Structure formats: structure tokens, C-alpha cells
Ligand SMILES: [Zn+2]
């Protein structure tokens with residue numbers, strides 16, 4: 001199946017960077033839009049290292065106000081101001097994180113050379129772009145408001161070229177009109193409707209991002225049927241008590257969400273530097289519960 005989302009992990013470490021992992025940031029590309037999920041310190045340089053470019057990077061969704069998720073916003077906005085690759089940028093976040101970003105923009109010194117908007121996140125629809133809807137859902141962390149995100153492509157119907165050929169519809173603008181929902185007359189005078197040349201409705205792709213949170217069972221309803229689940233997995237399950245206290249999940253809990261939600265694949269993210277020498281254990285314990293688990297590494301790119 002074709003790729004809908006191109007996801008690049010820019011920072012996969014929890015709380016502090018390590019020599020191999022930067023702090024939280026993930027870039028998602030969908031058609032002609034790119035957006036960041038979180039923007040830890042050094043994210044703009046990670047974007048450069050990943051060879052992504054700033055063009056079309058016009059949204060940032062910030063899960064919460066902890067510094068490892070937002071400290072990179074000052075540098076990123078300053079660079080966008082200088083290079084001007086985009087005409088507008090919308091930053092979504094809770095009121096606390098937006099206030100912190102707003103303060104950072106005060107240091108940039110020059111008024112924004114692009115239209116910079118701030119939008120307060122609430123549970124529910126965040127933005128729509130072409131066939132895609134982004135929703136925020138509340139997580140349970142050590143702050144007043146923190147959110148994870150669902151990126152849901154709308155259901156689609158495929159064009160059936162063989163059916164169109166049988167009905168005598170030539171290649172070209174007629175087919176595009178049918179695809180756009182218009183009925184028309186074939187060269188032989190037959191009335192052809194979009195339903196005659198479109199396949200059954202298929203569900204769109206679903207990508208779910210669980211940012212900092214403690215485990216709670218409802219996470220699996222949110223992630224239900226996702227084509228890809230990216231989840232924080234800060235701790236090993238041996239440290240489950242520590243995880244609960246810090247408002248985080250274990251690799252086992254992330255895998256339980258993936259299993260209970262029936263997702264296609266799981267990427268573990270936001271891992272603690274305490275396991276720098278034993279990261280494989282995170283993967284092993286998760287795979288025990290959900291086989292198609294991967295450990296996200298900085299600059300990994302995947303297609304979904
Ligand atoms: Zn964090």
C-alpha cells in the first residue's frame with residue numbers, strides 16, 4: 001500500500017539528551033504539509049541533519065510545557081525568521097507552553113517575517129489539511145494539561161481505471177471530473193456516475209502519537225486500529241513504580257496499549273538515558289507482548 005505519512009524521529013530521549021539521542025521531536029510529512037510534534041532543544045539542527053528542509057513546515061503541536069519538549073522553539077522560530085521558508089506558522093499547545101514560546105519570540109529581536117499564530121489546544125479537532133484530520137486527546141502526566149495526537153486520514157474511494165475504460169471514458173479531464181464527484185456523458189452517449197468508476201470506501205491511514213503520560217487503559221481505545229503507534233516508553237517494567245511516580249509508561253505498558261488497540265506496528269520513543277547501555281531490554285520486554293515493536297532511533301525515517 002502506498003505511503004501516507006513520512007515520519008522522521010528527530011529526538012527520542014527522555015528529559016535529557018545523550019550522545020546518541022536528542023530530546024523530543026518528531027517530524028511528520030503528509031502531502032504538502034510538514035509538522036513537528038514537540039520541539040526539544042536542538043531540534044532545528046536535527047531537521048538539518050535529517051536533510052528535511054524547513055519548506056512547508058508550517059505547524060508545530062506541543063504536547064506539554066516540559067522543557068525537553070519545547071526548548072527548541074526559540075531557535076527554530078529565529079531560523080524560520082531568517083531563512084523565511086514558510087509564510088505562516090501555527091503553534092498549538094496548552095496555555096502554559098504557548099506563554100513560554102511567546103516569551104522566547106521576544107528574544108528574537110525582529111518582528112516575525114511570517115504570520116505566526118498561537119492556538120490553544122483542546123481535546124478534539126486541532127487542524128484539518130486536505131484529507132487529514134488531527135485530533136488531540138488528554139494524557140495523564142505531571143502537568144495540568146498534556147496531550148497526545150491522532151492523525152486520521154478520511155476514508156477514500158479508489159478510481160477504477162478498468163471500469164472507466166469499459167464505459168468508454170478516455171484518459172484525461174473526464175476521469176478527473178468523475179473523481180471529483182461529477183456525472184457526465186461518455187462519448188457513446190451513456191450517462192456515467194462517479195459510483196460507476198469508484199471502488200468501495202476504504203478507511204484512511206491512522207497514526208497515533210502518545211506523548212508523556214502514565215499508563216491508563218483508555219489509551220488503547222484512542223489508538224484503536226492505528227496503522228502506526230508511536231508511544232513513550234520511558235522505563236523498563238522493573239521500574240514500573242518509578243514510572244508511575246514520574247507520570248510515565250514502561251515498555252511493557254506501551255506494548256499492552258498496542259496489543260489491546262490492535263495496531264499494525266509500535267515504535268517505542270522517549271527512552272530514559274538510564275538505559276543507554278541496555279536499550280535492547282526495552283525492545284525485548286515490549287516484543288514479548290507485542291511482536292511488531294521497534295525502538296525509534298534519532299534520524300530514523302519510516303513510511304506509513
Ligand atoms: Zn518528556
Ligand SMILES: [Zn+2]
Nearest residue numbers: 064066141212
Ligand atoms: Zn513531561
